[in-house]
Amino acid sequence: MVKKKGIKWVVKRDGMYWPSEAMKKSANMSDSKIYSKSMKNPVAFWEGLAREGLTWEKEWESKNAYVEKLPYFEWFKGGKINFSVNCVDRHMGNSSRTALIWVPEPVDEKPIILTYGELYNKVNRFANVLKKYNVKKGDIVSIYLPMVPEALIAMLACARIGAIHSVVFSAFSADALKARIQDAEAKILITSDGYYRRGKPESLIKKAKSAIKKTTIKNVIVVDRIGKKVRGKMFKDFETEMADVDSYAKPEIMNSEDPLFILYTSGTTGKPKGVVHDTGGYAAQAYWTCKWNFDLKPEDTMWCTADVGWITGHTYAFYGPLLTGATSLVYEGGPDFPNPGRWWKIIQDHKVNIFYTAPTAIRMFMNINQNWIKKYDLSSLRVLGTVGEPIDKVSWMWYFNTIGGGRCPIIDTWWQTETGGTLINTLAGVGPFVPTISGKSFPGLSHKIVNEEGHSVKKGNKGFLVQQSPFAPSMLHGVFKNHKKYVDTYWKKYKTMYDTSDGAYMDRGLIRITGRTDDVMKVAGHRLSTAELENAIHDNSLVLDVAVVSMPDKIKGEAPIAFVVLKSGKASKNLEKKLKSYVDSKIGPTARPRRIFFVADLPKTRSGKIMRRILKALLVNEEPKGLMTLVNPESVAKIDLILQGQNILKK
Numbered sequence: 001m002v003k004k005k006g007i008k009w010v011v012k013r014d015g016m017y018w019p020s021e022a023m024k025k026s027a028n029m030s031d032s033k034i035y036s037k038s039m040k041n042p043v044a045f046w047e048g049l050a051r052e053g054l055t056w057e058k059e060w061e062s063k064n065a066y067v068e069k070l071p072y073f074e075w076f077k078g079g080k081i082n083f084s085v086n087c088v089d090r091h092m093g094n095s096s097r098t099a100l101i102w103v104p105e106p107v108d109e110k111p112i113i114l115t116y117g118e119l120y121n122k123v124n125r126f127a128n129v130l131k132k133y134n135v136k137k138g139d140i141v142s143i144y145l146p147m148v149p150e151a152l153i154a155m156l157a158c159a160r161i162g163a164i165h166s167v168v169f170s171a172f173s174a175d176a177l178k179a180r181i182q183d184a185e186a187k188i189l190i191t192s193d194g195y196y197r198r199g200k201p202e203s204l205i206k207k208a209k210s211a212i213k214k215t216t217i218k219n220v221i222v223v224d225r226i227g228k229k230v231r232g233k234m235f236k237d238f239e240t241e242m243a244d245v246d247s248y249a250k251p252e253i254m255n256s257e258d259p260l261f262i263l264y265t266s267g268t269t270g271k272p273k274g275v276v277h278d279t280g281g282y283a284a285q286a287y288w289t290c291k292w293n294f295d296l297k298p299e300d301t302m303w304c305t306a307d308v309g310w311i312t313g314h315t316y317a318f319y320g321p322l323l324t325g326a327t328s329l330v331y332e333g334g335p336d337f338p339n340p341g342r343w344w345k346i347i348q349d350h351k352v353n354i355f356y357t358a359p360t361a362i363r364m365f366m367n368i369n370q371n372w373i374k375k376y377d378l379s380s381l382r383v384l385g386t387v388g389e390p391i392d393k394v395s396w397m398w399y400f401n402t403i404g405g406g407r408c409p410i411i412d413t414w415w416q417t418e419t420g421g422t423l424i425n426t427l428a429g430v431g432p433f434v435p436t437i438s439g440k441s442f443p444g445l446s447h448k449i450v451n452e453e454g455h456s457v458k459k460g461n462k463g464f465l466v467q468q469s470p471f472a473p474s475m476l477h478g479v480f481k482n483h484k485k486y487v488d489t490y491w492k493k494y495k496t497m498y499d500t501s502d503g504a505y506m507d508r509g510l511i512r513i514t515g516r517t518d519d520v521m522k523v524a525g526h527r528l529s530t531a532e533l534e535n536a537i538h539d540n541s542l543v544l545d546v547a548v549v550s551m552p553d554k555i556k557g558e559a560p561i562a563f564v565v566l567k568s569g570k571a572s573k574n575l576e577k578k579l580k581s582y583v584d585s586k587i588g589p590t591a592r593p594r595r596i597f598f599v600a601d602l603p604k605t606r607s608g609k610i611m612r613r614i615l616k617a618l619l620v621n622e623e624p625k626g627l628m629t630l631v632n633p634e635s636v637a638k639i640d641l642i643l644q645g646q647n648i649l650k651k
């Protein structure tokens with residue numbers, strides 16, 4: 001056993017982990033009474049945080065600090081702020097400090113270090129590029145970029161001029177991008193020629209070009225990442241444009257409740273919805289959750305491994321660390337390139353202090369030769385985080401011991417695209433850190449576990465997780481152009497409480513999340529709805545009917561499985577392959593079904609509802625229940641026959 005170096009930030013007591021004296025002494029927040037203190041007057045509490053943590057052009061009037069007219073509510077109403085000023089300008093007193101360490105995937109390429117001063121210059125310039133192309137306050141800018149510094153620059157430039165960014169995950173397909181451009185009516189797209197993945201250049205521009213056809217996009221600004229020539233009048237080179245403009249752009253003064261960005265996410269219906277996030281409240285929560293959850297300090301380097309295409313990338317790879325004046329590390333590529341030691345070498349080389357990743361990555365690394373990890377010095381780490389899905393005890397302990405050297409707290413953060421920032425977790429300086437348990441509502445917030453009727457369940461019983469008023473400052477401000485969807489998804493069931501769609505129970509006074517209670521899956525931490533995937537497959541002209549269910553997967557958590565009834569065409573391995581690549585083109589490879597089974601009929605009720613429960617039971621070799629309610633019970637035995645001998649669970 002290698003002797004673990006580094007300071008011990010946790011101690012064990014009563015079968016739980018707690019912050020050590022060293023942690024308590026140095027932590028940004030170590031007062032366990034912060035919870036009760038904050039709840040005496042949560043609005044006043046958040047007002048204090050917003051005032052202390054952010055730079056405002058003008059403060060809100062206290063009577064408008066929180067205005068609730070459900071299902072909408074606004075924070076710091078009337079307060080004036082610019083988000084990019086808070087991320088960059090206000091750190092210019094220390095402009096030589098590092099804002100961003102960007103690690104390219106190719107090992108022969110050097111990392112790019114951007115100081116706050118350099119970032120300031122680039123953000124200002126790109127803000128002027130956007131202006132040159134007539135982007136105005138309130139306009140929506142689509143960003144389809146891999147993990148490159150230009151993603152951060154473009155996002156902050158939008159914020160500087162009051163434009164609203166809509167980042168689309170670069171692994172999404174052309175169709176998926178098109179749908180998001182159309183919904184947002186974006187007039188400009190920022191993209192790249194491509195990126196490196198597992199040692200190979202991958203094209204992005206091809207997908208971008210096909211996506212913008214017949215949309216509102218007038219101009220495309222292209223980052224040169226893989227040296228591809230991009231021709232056409234609409235296409236401009238990022239660097240050339242940057243060189244050609246003024247180096248200062250006056251920040252647009254925004255209202256706290258003006259939208260900062262839209263991010264599309266999957267719900268239970270076929271179409272992804274545009275989650276809208278406001279400026280001031282989002283900033284306050286991004287700032288304080290970094291400070292208190294992860295104990296992030298300006299001298300720290302934080303590495304959140306999430307892609308900017310997801311909310312975690314927005315809030316904890318980019319915005320949170322910058323708001324606090326810390327250093328963010330961003331890595332371009334695959335976790336195992338050129339070998340499975342890459343991530344751990346990055347931590348060693350750049351002395352990463354705060355490391356935030358997902359259970360799916362943790363499970364992947366648990367299953368490799370551990371020497372790839374043990375040979376690196378990870379003693380710079382102080383706090384570890386996890387997010388995206390429930391983490392099991394074995395993975396938690398592995399993360400704690402192998403990555404954290406048994407020294408670092410694990411902050412299991414529960415939140416959602418809709419919540420903008422973390423809502424339920426333990427604070428690094430307060431504890432306790434308990435495997436599989438997220439913890440308490442962040443100070444100033446409160447959650448309840450209720451039954452179908454909205455009444456609290458008995459302590460320890462399972463129920464539905466809801467959030468209570470006052471709702472978190474970083475909560476979504478509606479679904480873009482879709483009031484009905486907003487109401488139906490989050491407010492219909494409990495009216496005065498926000499419906500999270502997650503299940504949970506209380507354990508020793510702490511919240512333990514059990515997972516989604518709707519038809520949303522988590523595939524390698526990525527959110528995917530059954531309906532969205534079914535819609536995509538249904539669009540194929542060969543398909544008559546389709547049902548998608550998830551099954552457990554050792555690394556990815558869940559994997560989608562499709563059952564297809566064909567209109568025409570013959571069931572074959574080849575057709576399965578064809579339909580899989582069809583899904584790639586409709587949504588992206590993250591949504592690709594693990595298997596597609598061709599069946600004669602899907603189990604349905606008299607009203608025509610597909611009984612996915614039954615399919616799921618068959619997949620995991622359980623006795624399907626409720627066959628009596630089916631119009632076609634004979635379909636079940638036939639499907640079972642097809643599944644037999646397929647060894648699906650082992651794959």
Ligand code: WT7
Pocket residue numbers: 265311312386387388389390391412413414415416417418438500501502513514515516522525526527
């Ligand atoms: C769903 C939201 C928010 C960042 C990434 C995911 C699940 C998230 C945890 C956790 C158990 C978790 C929930 C939630 N989830 N964090 N720590 N423990 N489950 O964002 O893609 O919007 O998904 O992820 O089911 O509803 P998202």
